Amino acid sequence: MLIAFNKPFKVLCQFTDGPGQGPARRTLADFGLPAGVYPAGRLDFDSEGLLLLTDDGALAHRLTDPRHKQRKTYWVQVEGAPQAGQLAALRKGVVLADGPTRPAAARLIPEPVLWPRHPPVRFRKAVPDAWLEITLREGRNRQVRRMTAAVGLPTLRLVRVAIGAWHLAGLQPGQWRAA
Incomplete structure (x- = not known):
């Protein structure tokens, strides 16, 4: 089952x-x-x-x-406006405290239609946010959050949408x- x-x-x-x-x-x-x-x-x-x-x-x-190497796909709301270099770094793989990550698929996406989160993500008028779709083939502890932080885009909300x-x-x- x-x-x-x-x-x-x-x-x-x-x-x-x-x-x-x-x-x-x-x-x-x-x-x-x-x-x-x-x-x-x-x-x-x-x-x-x-x-x-x-x-x-x-x-x-x-x-x-x-x-x-099961693909795991996430929609990630990040703080900041992702730049081409930050997305390229995610795609190449970033170095974390436990070693380099494998390359990941990473792209900017429009804000997805999702259910409300309780409590909601704190809205800050002066700080932009954006949504990324990130697909990994590995699964370290808090990996997506650590990867986005490593490129200067802290994760605000993380939703896994697919596994394989x-x-x-x-x-x-x-x-x-x-x-």
Whole structure:
């Protein structure tokens, strides 16, 4: 079984919250997902979008193992007005504290039609923002956020819209479907 789930903002990618983390946080257990499925990969607590869940360990391995190089596509709202050199740096790969990234597809896109985020991204009249579409074939911890920061474009909002052939299309936050 494979499930496509639209993970809302501020939800953990696990079914229980660890002890000692302060106030209880929302988890996958809050969304009526089928029993026996587990996330194939992760999506940060403060990121939104497509999360695949499965009860098939071999499939989970194929989806998450870096050797299989699954494409992951994100829509990223960044602070600032991206310049050609910044986009070129993302495409070439940037050097992070844990080493250089692989080249990524990166392009400026019009603001996508998305659900409202609660709380909303803070609007600053004097600071421009823009949307990028970034596609990676690796998946380091907080990689997209670290890459955009490295080129001077801090991430304001991050939504994963696709993993390989699976897409978020039609799912609202907290909704899921068989994939």
